[in-house]
Amino acid sequence: MTTHSLSIRDLHASIGDKPILKGLSLEIPKGQVHAIMGKNGAGKSTLAKIMAGHPDYTVTSGDVLLDGQSILGLEPDVRARLGLFLAFQYPMEIPGVTIANFIRAALQARLPEGEELEATDYYAKLYAKMDALSVPRNFTSRSVNEGFSGGEKKRCEILQMAMLEPSYAVLDETDSGLDIDALKIVSAGVNALRGPNIGMLVITHYQRLLDYIVPDKVHVMSEGRIILSGDKDLALKLEAEGYDWVEKEHGAKATERALAV
Amino acid sequence: MSTDTKPDIDIDRSIGDFRYEMDYAYDAGVGLSEATIDYISDVKKDPDWVRAFRKEGYRKFLEKPMPTNWATKDLENIVFENIRYYLSQGQVPKRSWDEVPDDIKKTFERLGIPEQERKFLSGVEAQFDSEAAYSNIKAAVGEQGVIFVGSTDGLKEHPEIFKKWFGKVIPSGDNKFSALNSAVFSGGSFIYVPPGVKVKHPLQAYFRINAQNFGQFERTLIIADEGAELTYMEGCTAPKFETATLHSAVVELVALKGAKIQYITVQNWSSNVFNLVTKRGLAHEDAEIKWIDCNIGSRLTMKYPGVVMKGKGARGEVVSIALSGDGQHQDTGAKMIHAADNTTSNIISKSISLGTGRSTYRGMVHVPKHLKGCKNNTECDALLINTNSRTDTYPAISVRGQGNAVQHEASVSQISSEQIFYMQQRGLSEAAAMSLAVNGFVNDLVQQFPMEYSVELKRLIDLEMEGSVG
Ligand SMILES: Nc1ncnc2c1ncn2[C@@H]1O[C@H](COP(=O)(O)OP(=O)(O)O)[C@@H](O)[C@H]1O
Numbered sequence: 001m002t003t004h005s006l007s008i009r010d011l012h013a014s015i016g017d018k019p020i021l022k023g024l025s026l027e028i029p030k031g032q033v034h035a036i037m038g039k040n041g042a043g044k045s046t047l048a049k050i051m052a053g054h055p056d057y058t059v060t061s062g063d064v065l066l067d068g069q070s071i072l073g074l075e076p077d078v079r080a081r082l083g084l085f086l087a088f089q090y091p092m093e094i095p096g097v098t099i100a101n102f103i104r105a106a107l108q109a110r111l112p113e114g115e116e117l118e119a120t121d122y123y124a125k126l127y128a129k130m131d132a133l134s135v136p137r138n139f140t141s142r143s144v145n146e147g148f149s150g151g152e153k154k155r156c157e158i159l160q161m162a163m164l165e166p167s168y169a170v171l172d173e174t175d176s177g178l179d180i181d182a183l184k185i186v187s188a189g190v191n192a193l194r195g196p197n198i199g200m201l202v203i204t205h206y207q208r209l210l211d212y213i214v215p216d217k218v219h220v221m222s223e224g225r226i227i228l229s230g231d232k233d234l235a236l237k238l239e240a241e242g243y244d245w246v247e248k249e250h251g252a253k254a255t256e257r258a259l260a261v
Numbered sequence: 262m263s264t265d266t267k268p269d270i271d272i273d274r275s276i277g278d279f280r281y282e283m284d285y286a287y288d289a290g291v292g293l294s295e296a297t298i299d300y301i302s303d304v305k306k307d308p309d310w311v312r313a314f315r316k317e318g319y320r321k322f323l324e325k326p327m328p329t330n331w332a333t334k335d336l337e338n339i340v341f342e343n344i345r346y347y348l349s350q351g352q353v354p355k356r357s358w359d360e361v362p363d364d365i366k367k368t369f370e371r372l373g374i375p376e377q378e379r380k381f382l383s384g385v386e387a388q389f390d391s392e393a394a395y396s397n398i399k400a401a402v403g404e405q406g407v408i409f410v411g412s413t414d415g416l417k418e419h420p421e422i423f424k425k426w427f428g429k430v431i432p433s434g435d436n437k438f439s440a441l442n443s444a445v446f447s448g449g450s451f452i453y454v455p456p457g458v459k460v461k462h463p464l465q466a467y468f469r470i471n472a473q474n475f476g477q478f479e480r481t482l483i484i485a486d487e488g489a490e491l492t493y494m495e496g497c498t499a500p501k502f503e504t505a506t507l508h509s510a511v512v513e514l515v516a517l518k519g520a521k522i523q524y525i526t527v528q529n530w531s532s533n534v535f536n537l538v539t540k541r542g543l544a545h546e547d548a549e550i551k552w553i554d555c556n557i558g559s560r561l562t563m564k565y566p567g568v569v570m571k572g573k574g575a576r577g578e579v580v581s582i583a584l585s586g587d588g589q590h591q592d593t594g595a596k597m598i599h600a601a602d603n604t605t606s607n608i609i610s611k612s613i614s615l616g617t618g619r620s621t622y623r624g625m626v627h628v629p630k631h632l633k634g635c636k637n638n639t640e641c642d643a644l645l646i647n648t649n650s651r652t653d654t655y656p657a658i659s660v661r662g663q664g665n666a667v668q669h670e671a672s673v674s675q676i677s678s679e680q681i682f683y684m685q686q687r688g689l690s691e692a693a694a695m696s697l698a699v700n701g702f703v704n705d706l707v708q709q710f711p712m713e714y715s716v717e718l719k720r721l722i723d724l725e726m727e728g729s730v731g
């Protein structure tokens with residue numbers, strides 16, 4: 001039986017000697033949207049980058065399974081081609097490489113050797129997705145993220161996601177730096193991609209985003225672990241009462257549980 | 262000897278790395294002496310003034326020291342006594358590919374030259390070792406009075422124009438290698454564009470070295486008369502040998518009042534070639550000379566295309582891309598000599614060093630004190646791929662006088678591992694990500710090459726990158 005989920009199992013990871021993830025488990029079934037909330041420094045971006053295969057981190061134990069297959073030993077690009085997408089908190093600039101060429105190269109990389117991407121179809125699709133995300137047409141000829149505003153970068157990440165059609169997507173603080181109009185556009189873009197064929201993990205530390213992208217589940221992360229999970233109302237509670245009460249109440253329990261294992 | 266007779270063109274990193282067996286009717290033998298020069302002059306049936314010019318060049322070659330006081334010591338590895346200075350089958354350049362001997366023709370066919378000619382060129386000259394095998398100009402262009410022949414034919418058939426400018430832009434004693442070229446030159450193009458004639462499509466020369474421990478010394482002279490316009494392109498390849506090969510050309514451009522010359526080079530010599538070339542243009546009043554220079558191949562290239570802005574309002578430009586792979590050294594740059602008021606020069610250089618490759622930029626901008634309204638802009642950007650890659654910049658800018666403006670920017674950058682990770686996250690392999698980033702780095706300059714060349718450039722960069730990671 002194949003499991004259709006992105007599954008993180010008791011993951012421990014560090015950078016250098018510094019442990020950052022300390023036994024994190026999470027299961028995102030295909031078709032669902034989960035949210036991770038947590039304070040700055042909780043390890044949210046680290047989790048995202050480790051799943052994507054960033055070379056700076058060392059996984060010391062645990063596993064990450066994509067539809068039942070462990071991906072930890074795979075190169076970042078292999079993971080991407082298996083269907084994992086990461087919308088970066090801080091997208092990189094690639095000078096001289098236009099968005100159109102970049103996405104095209106990424107799609108081309110998914111085709112079998114010798115097969116060429118059909119240019120007319122490609123541009124038709126690209127323009128349609130750009131329009132949906134209110135990305136101006138002249139963006140196609142701009143270099144990837146170069147000189148973009150924060151909001152433009154985030155929209156461009158979602159544009160790439162829309163074009164690459166991943167089976168699992170991790171969105172790392174896609175809401176940060178967006179004004180309310182941009183937030184609505186980006187959320188609408190994300191919601192349009194929701195469906196039975198994609199599982200999403202939305203990382204944020206503001207509840208605000210979850211008004212627009214309503215999650216099936218909410219997890220609270222603190223010091224490299226999930227300390228509490230619940231439904232969308234958990235986000236509202238966090239917003240109202242702050243992170244401190246959860247961390248006080250549930251952080252200790254999580255530590256106990258971890259030590260007991 | 263490797264004799265690969267596969268008819269199809271392999272698209273691989275060594276597109277020029279093949280060789281067909283050849284018999285040479287004329288061979289000056291190994292080494293250089295007065296007798297070698299007489300041999301060449303005899304074979305080429307030189308007029309006396311050319312024979313004298315050669316001898317004079319030879320004398321200066323002997324006099325001049327190797328420029329190792331400022332340039333790389335690798336020059337000392339050139340053993341002049343081991344080089345063959347003239348090799349040909351005695352062919353006269355043919356006007357139709359059908360008449361070109363089969364063994365030479367198949368080389369150029371494999372390199373795609375006749376096809377390019379049909380597609381987008383006004384004329385082609387194809388040089389094989391010391392002599393051109395093919396030289397043709399489209400009838401419509403010839404009818405406009407444009408002359409496009411080899412240097413040997415040029416000096417014999419059009420002495421009145423040829424002699425006026427030959428050796429005047431670059432005196433034979435300019436440097437050791439221009440002196441050597443003056444002594445033994447053979448091949449290269451002579452072009453004259455009459456006043457007001459704008460040649461629509463580029464003229465192209467293709468230089469092929471086929472023989473081992475050989476030296477190719479072509480000599481090109483291009484004159485654009487008043488208001489004329491011309492684009493000239495040159496390409497080159499050689500099979501890779503264990504022994505060193507020498508390519509030492511001299512190219513002189515003359516743009517008379519209001520004329521425009523654009524000279525495009527895509528240099529892809531094999532990694533055993535010492536490529537030591539002197540290129541300079543003379544721009545008269547309101548004339549414009551632009552060198553677009555791309556160096557990918559060779560073991561060592563030393564080349565600093567220059568423009569002497571002799572007339573008021575003249576413009577000079579050098580756009581340079583250099584890619585230095587493992588074991589290669591691209592020592593390139595530009596020389597801008599302002600010699601009249603209101604002259605403008607622009608230098609844009611981008612280099613990529615990977616593996617143990619080394620890129621050097623040398624720029625010289627000279628504006629004397631008495632001039633007014635001169636401007637220079639210099640930008641040189643270097644990209645280092647590996648930690649052992651190397652780049653050096655030696656700008657020499659002497660701008661004096663009032664109202665002259667100079668602007669100079671230089672940068673050294675690297676492709677960060679975060680950029681590569683970002684691209685890999687989108688599904689690109691590490692090598693593909695590198696290629697894309699490197700192509701991005703030179704993209705604005707590659708756009709200035711004709712389409713056919715920019716596609717080829719991108720492909721060459723991709724191939725270099727494939728080997729550089731993993
Ligand atoms: N490259 C790094 N080197 C050292 N420490 C790091 C590095 N990346 C992250 N960290 C540390 O790991 C912790 C988690 O960071 P991060 O995953 O960015 O948190 P979040 O995304 O939840 O704000 C922080 O204490 C941060 O300082």
Ligand SMILES: [Mg+2]
Pocket residue numbers: 044045046089172173
């Ligand atoms: Mg973060």
